[in-house]
Every structure is written in structure tokens, then in C-alpha cells.
Amino acid sequence: MSLRSIRQSVLILGFLGVSLTLLFHWMVFFWVSTEATLGISQRIFYIHVAGMWTGMLAFIVVAVCSAMYLWLRDDRLDQIGRAAAEGGLVFFAVGLTAGPLWARLAWGTWWTWEPRLTLSLLAWFIYIGYLLVRGATENPEKGKTFAAVIGVIAAVNIPLIHVSVLWFRSLHPEPVVVRQDGPALPPDMLITMLTALLAWTILLFALVLLRYGAARLEARAEELALDQGTTT
Amino acid sequence: MSRYLRQVWALAAKDLRVEFRTRERFVAMAAFVVLTSLLFNYAVDWTLLNPRDIASALIWMIIVLGGLLGLGRTFELEKEDGAMEGLLVAPLPRDALFLGKVIANCVLLGLVEVLAVLVVSLFFQVDFTQNWLAIGAVLLVGTIGFVSLGTLFSGITAGTRMGETLLPVLLFPLLVPLVAFGASSTASLLAGFPPAVVYGSLRILAAFSILALVSGVGLFRFIVEE
Numbered sequence: 001m002s003l004r005s006i007r008q009s010v011l012i013l014g015f016l017g018v019s020l021t022l023l024f025h026w027m028v029f030f031w032v033s034t035e036a037t038l039g040i041s042q043r044i045f046y047i048h049v050a051g052m053w054t055g056m057l058a059f060i061v062v063a064v065c066s067a068m069y070l071w072l073r074d075d076r077l078d079q080i081g082r083a084a085a086e087g088g089l090v091f092f093a094v095g096l097t098a099g100p101l102w103a104r105l106a107w108g109t110w111w112t113w114e115p116r117l118t119l120s121l122l123a124w125f126i127y128i129g130y131l132l133v134r135g136a137t138e139n140p141e142k143g144k145t146f147a148a149v150i151g152v153i154a155a156v157n158i159p160l161i162h163v164s165v166l167w168f169r170s171l172h173p174e175p176v177v178v179r180q181d182g183p184a185l186p187p188d189m190l191i192t193m194l195t196a197l198l199a200w201t202i203l204l205f206a207l208v209l210l211r212y213g214a215a216r217l218e219a220r221a222e223e224l225a226l227d228q229g230t231t232t
Numbered sequence: 233m234s235r236y237l238r239q240v241w242a243l244a245a246k247d248l249r250v251e252f253r254t255r256e257r258f259v260a261m262a263a264f265v266v267l268t269s270l271l272f273n274y275a276v277d278w279t280l281l282n283p284r285d286i287a288s289a290l291i292w293m294i295i296v297l298g299g300l301l302g303l304g305r306t307f308e309l310e311k312e313d314g315a316m317e318g319l320l321v322a323p324l325p326r327d328a329l330f331l332g333k334v335i336a337n338c339v340l341l342g343l344v345e346v347l348a349v350l351v352v353s354l355f356f357q358v359d360f361t362q363n364w365l366a367i368g369a370v371l372l373v374g375t376i377g378f379v380s381l382g383t384l385f386s387g388i389t390a391g392t393r394m395g396e397t398l399l400p401v402l403l404f405p406l407l408v409p410l411v412a413f414g415a416s417s418t419a420s421l422l423a424g425f426p427p428a429v430v431y432g433s434l435r436i437l438a439a440f441s442i443l444a445l446v447s448g449v450g451l452f453r454f455i456v457e458e
Binding site for chain 1: 384388392394404443447454455457
């Protein structure tokens with residue numbers, strides 16, 4: 001991908017993502033019907049779930065890029081992985097903030113040692129480590145490899161997050177959208193949910209591309225500086 | 233295969249020999265274990281808590297923190313005089329190097345664990361004799377997973393400017409299954425339940441440890457490459 005097409009894609013996807021985000025917030029606040037037992041607090045659900053899903057998607061991208069980087073040693077894979085880790089941290093932070101707000105109203109407590117919640121927080125910290133380790137190495141090549149190793153190990157953790165809800169008895173609701181006998185949500189809630197997911201998935205791709213383009217520019221600037229250093 | 237095992241053993245024996253002669257890491261970890269237990273005595277109000285109720289928590293946290301102290305210095309020796317380069321040019325597979333380090337660390341941490349159990353039982357009058365075999369099995373299986381991840385991450389942090397301060401940030405998030413299932417099964421065993429109660433937890437611990445060991449064996453070569 002050339003830098004120019006990256007810039008265009010960022011503009012288009014960014015515009016689309018922001019518009020859809022505004023649209024789904026409007027749907028959450030004014031359009032979708034209120035859930036019968038949980039009441040108005042259930043509206044947090046759309047933001048919480050969309051944040052978690054998008055964060056999870058970003059971390060899957062990190063895992064795939066990490067594994068492929070160790071194999072192919074292509075710098076672009078590392079740049080996409082880093083961009084996705086940054087994006088994932090943002091969306092996970094949204095999900096992890098919205099979760100306790102809703103939990104306070106639905107369960108009566110801000111925080112509970114519910115396994116999926118706990119493991120999401122842990123995943124968040126693993127990716128903090130993934131980003132920290134790059135900054136702490138003197139040789140950037142080494143930092144990329146270290147981060148990729150952490151990315152691969154963390155990937156083992158992601159399925160654990162998902163099955164933990166089945167391993168431990170917990171407060172966390174069972175899946176309502178992805179199930180064998182079809183979604184258990186009324187149509188307007190499902191449409192709102194899917195709009196939220198689409199909006200933030202597009203926004204994630206815009207952010208990842210933006211950071212990827214920046215990383216490419218950084219790499220080029222470094223090359224130019226090196227060239228200058230050798231010629232003068 | 234036997235050649236591979238001989239290489240692994242030679243590396244583990246080398247590390248253990250160095251440790252046996254200097255006793256640097258063991259003395260530091262042992263002092264940590266005894267002194268932390270001592271501080272715990274003053275941190276906890278024993279009129280409110282029964283020592284037996286929190287004994288397994290004490291044991292596991294002491295092992296994790298004390299272990300971190302020793303694991304963080306796994307590659308300290310190799311930093312000097314280009315010893316790491318020496319090991320890397322030696323005609324042996326990189327995973328043999330990793331397994332050698334893991335075995336040496338397991339032996340070292342195992343000794344520290346024996347000490348931790350003795351100290352906790354002495355200081356807080358906790359009886360470990362009832363289910364000692366099962367408790368030993370839980371500790372052994374957990375140690376393999378802990379040491380595998382710790383050795384791998386220690387290789388990473390040894391190559392960074394932040395060094396050992398980075399180790400808990402990378403390692404602790406992944407230790408949750410270990411501490412959760414390890415400490416809960418130790419607690420059940422200390423409470424006098426039959427060992428059959430913890431088989432489920434032990435299996436999860438074993439799965440965790442095998443996963444940690446296999447990912448360490450597979451990924452270590454990327455960490456030490458030049």
C-alpha cells in the first residue's frame with residue numbers, strides 16, 4: 001500500500017467510522033427500546049460489548065501479525081501489530097470503563113472478580129507490556145522480536161478469556177448474540193448492537209491504518225537520516 | 233535424542249554448579265522467603281484470622297515473589313564476558329539452552345519452596361503433613377509452568393533497559409490461572425479434603441504448565457538470536 005492510498009483510506013474509513021459512531025449513539029439514546037428487567041442501564045450494553053469485541057478483534061490482529069512477523073520478518077507486519085495493539089488498548093479501555101458502570105447498576109457493585117472481566121483487564125496489561133518492551137530495548141529489531149513473542153504468548157490467553165465464562169460459575173451473562181439457536185435479542189436491539197460493532201470495527205481499521213502510515217513515515221525518516229549521516 | 237538430553241543436562245548442571253558454589257541466588261531467595269513470612273506475622277492480626285485459612289495464599293505469594301527475585305537473574309551470568317555469545321555459538325539447539333535453564337531454575341525454586349513450606353509451618357503452626365504428597369504434586373506442577381514463563385520472560389527483560397522491573401508487568405498477568413488453581417487446591421488440601429477433590433484443578437494446572445513449557449521451547453530461539 002502506498003502512503004497516498006493509506007491516507008485516502010484513513011480519511012474514508014475515519015469519516016465512515018465517526019458517522020456510524022454518532023448514528024449508533026443516537027440509536028442507543030433515542031431509538032432502541034428499553035429492556036424490561038434491567039431498565040435504562042441496559043443501554044450501556046451496546047457500548048460495553050462493542051468496545052470489548054473491537055478490542056478483542058484488534059488483539060487477534062496483534063496475535064496474527066506477531067506470529068507472522070516471527071516467521072516472515074517483514075517490518076510491515078510489526079508496524080500493523082503495533083498499531084493494532086494501540087487501537088485495541090483504546091477500545092478495551094472503553095469496554096472496561098463501561099463494564100463497571102453497568103455492573104454498579106445491574107449487579108450492585110463496581111467491580112467483581114468475575115473471570116471474564118478479570119481476564120480482560122489482564123489482557124489489557126499484557127498489551128501494555130507488549131508496547132513497553134519496545135521502548136525499553138536499545139536495538140529496535142530486538143524490541144520488535146520481543147514484542148512479537150509476547151504477542152504470540154498473549155494469543156494463548158485470548159481463548160482462555162472466552163472459555164473462562166464456561167469454566168467458572170459467574171455473574172456474567174451468557175452470550176446473547178452469538179449462539180447456536182440464533183440471537184436472543186429483539187430486532188431493534190440487535191440492529192443497534194450490529195451498528196455499534198460495525199462503527200467501531202471501521203473506526204479501529206481507520207486508527208490502525210493511521211498509525212501504520214505514521215510508522216511507515218517514521219521508518220522512512222530514520223532511513224533518510226541514516227543516509228544523510230553516511231554521506232556527510 | 234540421548235545427545236539432546238545430554239546437552240540439556242550439561243547446561244542445567246553448569247548452572248546448578250555455579251549456583252552451588254556461589255549460592256548467590258539461593259541465599260537471596262531464601263532470605264526473602266524467611267523475612268517476608270516474618271513481616272507477614274506483623275501485617276496480619278492473628279486474633280481475627282486463623283493461620284490455616286490463609287496459609288496457602290501466603291505460600292503461593294511468597295513463592296511467586298521470591299521466585300521472581302531469582303528468575304529475573306537467570307541470564308545475569310551470561311551478560312558478563314560475552315558468555316551468552318559463547319553459549320550461542322556452541323553446537324547445540326536453542327531449545328536445549330532453554331530447557332537447561334528451566335531445569336536449573338526448577339531445582340532452585342523447588343529448594344526455595346521446601347524452605348517456604350517449612351517456614352510457614354514453623355511460624356504459623358500450619359500442618360502440612362496430612363496431604364504432603366498431593367501438596368507436593370500441586371507445587372511441582374505449578375513450578376514447571378511458573379519457571380517456564382519466568383525463564384522466557386527473563387530472557388526478554390535481560391535484553392531491555394528496564395531489566396527486572398519489567399518482569400512482573402509481563403509475567404504476572406499470565407500467572408493468574410496458576411495462582412488461582414494452585415492456591416485453591418493447596419487450600420483444600422490443607423483443610424484436610426482428600427486429594428481426589430483437587431484432581432480437576434491439578435489437570436488445569438498441568439495443562440497450563442505444559443502450554444507454558446511448549447511455548448517457551450518454541451519461542452526461546454527468537455529471543456536469543458542475534
